[in-house]
């Protein structure tokens with residue numbers, strides 16, 4: 007298709023190209039928005055007589071790893087029309103994109119809350135229009151359904167046909183238990199349409215019970231937050247989600263799994279052949295619940311709460327052995343003042359943290375450079391698996407001819423200290439303040455365009471695309487023991 011003599015728009019020369027399946031040294035030639043050619047480079051003859059790709063722009067990547075642009079399937083960005091008294095998360099698609107690209111994420115999956123008076127179509131149209139104007143990273147939208155009435159369920163099939171192949175709901179909300187049957191019907195409809203169902207697994211009844219007991223003891227401050235949402239609340243809900251998966255046959259994706267016990271339940275379900283997929287979140291890999299004992303403990307309020315060291319260690323093992331499929335930031339940005347607001351207590355929370363910019367540099371530094379996971383697993387959990395599960399593969403999530411040229415070139419030679427003030431999120435602070443990173447993105451390329459370099463986001467708002475997705479697809483596993491016995495339930 008391409009003549010070796012015609013120049014490419016961009017050539018990235020001599021980097022170590024990493025995919026979920028392996029790594030090699032090579033050159034990448036980009037034409038327009040896609041990868042047009044990849045060639046092996048033998049280190050022994052980097053300037054040998056063989057044909058060399060020529061580009062209008064060339065980047066020397068010698069000594070650097072190149073990974074696919076991250077696919078972060080779980081972020082919370084504010085759509086401006088959703089205004090009420092509470093300003094909500096402080097990033098929109100523009101500032102969220104800047105944080106993403108500076109952190110090596112080129113595709114973001116946003117949770118789009120369908121308000122009770124809206125149709126799914128209306129909500130997604132509104133958010134798509136805003137993303138079209140603001141986004142620099144590419145975007146896909148998950149409808150998050152609070153009230154799955156029959157008209158919403160009827161929209162799931164047509165939405166899937168238009169490329170919206172996911173659905174999210176929350177077991178943590180009191181409304182879940184009164185509508186369990188409707189949620190199961192929604193899951194069934196989503197599965198039949200080739201979509202995947204994302205579930206927030208914390209049991210609302212257990213949370214209500216624990217919170218009432220704490221209130222009776224006058225322990226309502228955020229210091230008691232972890233006791234209000236114990237591991238058992240997650241285990242009960244995760245086991246229920248697994249049973250709903252079995253009852254409906256629908257591909258089921260557990261968001262931000264936080265505990266060893268919930269992970270064991272998912273691993274057992276997969277061993278029985280159920281299409282259960284697991285996401286974790288950076289907070290649980292890098293922090294433990296002692297944070298709540300400190301004066302700034304409110305900064306770490308997130309749902310589920312931070313857990314124990316043994317949970318953290320189990321999650322790292324799950325990332326390495328394949329029982330965890332994806333990592334997602336669950337980017338839910340608030341300013342420090344909003345998080346430390348003294349009026350907050352167990353009945354009034356601002357859960358979540360800004361993590362889009364720090365997630366992949368932390369995972370690369372602590373995981374790959376720290377020897378906990380291979381660079382190939384890094385690619386699988388940060389890009390490839392999410393692209394498959396959310397119907398974007400092989401356009402996204404890998405480095406291959408014909409794929410979008412979404413690439414991250416890593417800086418691993420100069421350690422850097424994380425400072426909230428340097429971050430692109432409007433949160434303006436980070437829970438990892440002062441930590442040292444051994445790796446961070448040197449250059450980020452989205453669909454062939456350099457969008458982040460020399461510490462600056464240079465992509466333009468409105469250049470991001472809202473992606474039309476295909477059906478959900480099972481990730482492939484490098485560890486056979488961790489693979490579901492059958493993937494046939496994925497339709």
Ligand SMILES: [Zn+2]
Nearest residue numbers: 080082117336
């Ligand atoms: Zn979330």
